[in-house]
């Protein structure tokens with residue numbers, strides 16, 4: 001296993017070309033996809049032909065330091081989903097997005113907060129990151145709670161992307177949270 005980081009209960013590792021089925025299964029749960037696509041699954045061929053190759057290309061581009069990382073429970077090894085710590089495709093390397101998508105079986109255990117906290121430590125102390133941002137739909141309270149627990153602050157409201165206008169709650173738009181290294185150090 002190509003380990004990226006470990007927390008008290010989780011191991012985050014780099015994905016491999018053999019991981020398509022894990023991603024397909026994760027995105028097949030309407031509850032997981034509720035605030036991402038309105039509940040629709042991601043087509044298996046999109047995962048195999050586009051998403052997974054992009055994830056692997058990201059490791060090449062950023063030397064394995066940034067990108068999307070598979071998360072497993074340390075105890076038992078179950079795949080629980082993924083975390084993202086990644087710059088915009090052509091953006092500065094010191095401004096990175098934080099994100100998470102977990103299997104329903106793993107919700108409500110504090111895993112998203114635990115993994116994200118460790119990613120902030122890594123970003124600010126090991127990767128030279130200056131600012132971490134995260135975006136979600138306004139109505140995705142679970143996701144917003146994590147951002148707030150991390151000490152991130154609401155920086156902006158954002159319009160709903162055209163392809164998400166059919167999703168429940170899209171009329172309330174989206175939110176962007178940010179935290180700078182300085183703010184994180186002062187916590």
Ligand SMILES: CC(C)(COP(=O)(O)OP(=O)(O)OC[C@H]1O[C@@H](n2cnc3c(N)ncnc32)[C@H](O)[C@@H]1OP(=O)(O)O)[C@@H](O)C(=O)NCCC(=O)NCCS
Nearest residue numbers: 032100101102107108109110111112113136141142143145
């Ligand atoms: C959002 C998600 C990552 C939360 O993961 P999680 O591991 O259950 O989150 P945590 O247990 O760390 O919870 C963080 C806080 O949010 C709260 N919370 C979690 N889900 C919630 C919900 N649906 N509504 C309100 N609060 C919620 C928790 O109670 C916790 O607060 P607390 O510690 O004060 O009780 C998970 O539900 C998920 O993957 N959802 C589908 C994908 C998704 O929407 N990703 C975000 C897209 S931007």
